[in-house]
Amino acid sequence: MRRIYYRFPQSIDLDFEIARPFRDVLACIARLNNTHATRRGPGGLIKERVVIQIAEERTRFGDLDNLSPLEETVAETADFRVDLQKTLLTPDKRLPVSENVFYLRIVDKGAVTECYVAKEGSHGDLDAIDLRTILKGACE
Incomplete structure (x- = not known):
């Protein structure tokens, strides 16, 4: 089943291929999804978290955790909303540093998977190339 978001942006920031089959x-x-890493930043510890949602009923995004195995229920094309959050961890509280939201469309092209990335808004310190690096790193 294709999972398409009908309001996927028409202008794409980056188009690239991952040399892996669609299911992979x-x-x-x-x-x-729901992974995080902590690194030392200039103001202290920075927690970087990745939250991914998938298109549901063409009009909204839903949690990946609510689906049965993704590779068994999705075919041909899938749209995702990728939220990359950065939080400064201090002894007293947690302070949001930045939030980067991207739309990601992956399309089955046989032995390779074509990816289209569009950033939502202009805020945040990451761009589409950073998301490509994260995705390719996760698939290796």
Whole structure:
């Protein structure tokens, strides 16, 4: 079943291919969902979290956790909303540093998977190339 978001942006920031079959890329995206890493930044510890949602009924996005295995229920094309959040961890509280939201469309092209990325808005410190690096890193 195709999972398409009818309001997917018409202007694409980046178009690239991942040299993996569609089902493998779906599995990589599912593994990447709800992951986080902590690194030392200039103001202290920075927690970087990845939250991924998939298109539902062409009008909204829903959690990946609510679906049965993704690679068994999705075919041909899938649209995702990828939210990359950065939070500064201090002894007293957690302060949001930045939030980057991207729309990602993956299309089955046989032995490769074609990916289209569009950033929502202009805020945040990441761009489509950063998302490509994250996705390719998760699929290797």
